[in-house]
Amino acid sequence: AALATAAGGAASSAAAAGDESASAASAANLLKPIHTATLMATRADAASSRAAALAALSCLAAAAGDDYLPLLPDALPFLGELLEDPSPAVSARAAAAVSGLEAAAGESLAQYLRP
Numbered sequence: 429a430a431l432a433t434a435a436g437g438a439a440s441s442a443a444a445a446g447d448e449s450a451s452a453a454s455a456a457n458l459l460k461p462i463h464t465a466t467l468m469a470t471r472a473d474a475a476s477s478r479a480a481a482l483a484a485l486s487c488l489a490a491a492a493g494d495d496y497l498p499l500l501p502d503a504l505p506f507l508g509e510l511l512e513d514p515s516p517a518v519s520a521r522a523a524a525a526v527s528g529l530e531a532a533a534g535e536s537l538a539q540y541l542r543p
Contacts, residue, residue, distance in 0.1 A: 489529060
């Protein structure tokens, strides 16, 4: 009986882990349209608009927490470009955004941001 209980507990844990990954995928799918729109806004002509889009991206990532991680690869090319933005305010905000995302991801993103 104890073995059956342990096996049942392991199955429940596996099911819970599956539910969590499905939940994360679902959250990423819900966030994807706003994420894409925010990324596209970082290509605006006005530096103030690019900076505002970076602020929005940082807020989105912070609010989403771990649910943001599946979206991170989409953001990397944009962030790489923004780190080299001619506006010092934009490039500084991009560096701050990268720093926050690195903390959330638990690893350096430098290797992914090279042109």
